[in-house]
Amino acid sequence: MTENESVGLSSPQEFKVAEAGEIADGGTKIINMVGRTIALFRIKNEYFAIANACLHRGGPLGEGEVRDYEVTCPWHGWKYNLLDGSFSMIPTLRVKTFKVKATIEGVFVEL
Numbered sequence: 001m002t003e004n005e006s007v008g009l010s011s012p013q014e015f016k017v018a019e020a021g022e023i024a025d026g027g028t029k030i031i032n033m034v035g036r037t038i039a040l041f042r043i044k045n046e047y048f049a050i051a052n053a054c055l056h057r058g059g060p061l062g063e064g065e066v067r068d069y070e071v072t073c074p075w076h077g078w079k080y081n082l083l084d085g086s087f088s089m090i091p092t093l094r095v096k097t098f099k100v101k102a103t104i105e106g107v108f109v110e111l
């Protein structure tokens with residue numbers, strides 16, 4: 001048993017979620033993996049991954065409009081910062097964010 005197993009922790013793992021160039025600038029991809037649904041956004045050459053569930057009533061954030069690094073939930077309009085997942089009205093409320101790495105081999109999300 002490793003030290004992490006003994007305290008119930010597991011190391012983060014990277015999962016390939018898109019091919020390099022698969023998502024156009026301004027585009028989004030919804031990913032279902034490891035029991036989670038994640039919304040992956042591309043803005044210019046940066047990628048952002050957040051949980052695809054609004055804190056209000058679970059609206060699909062990956063279907064929301066993106067403007068200035070902020071996504072608007074398509075159901076009732078709550079807005080979230082893609083950099084840190086914070087809700088615009090109460091910044092201490094945050095949707096989960098995930099680290100993203102983009103290489104020539106693809107786009108990887110760390111869980």
Ligand code: FES
Pocket residue numbers: 054055056057058059073074075076077078
């Ligand atoms: S479910 Fe997102 S604003 Fe209501």
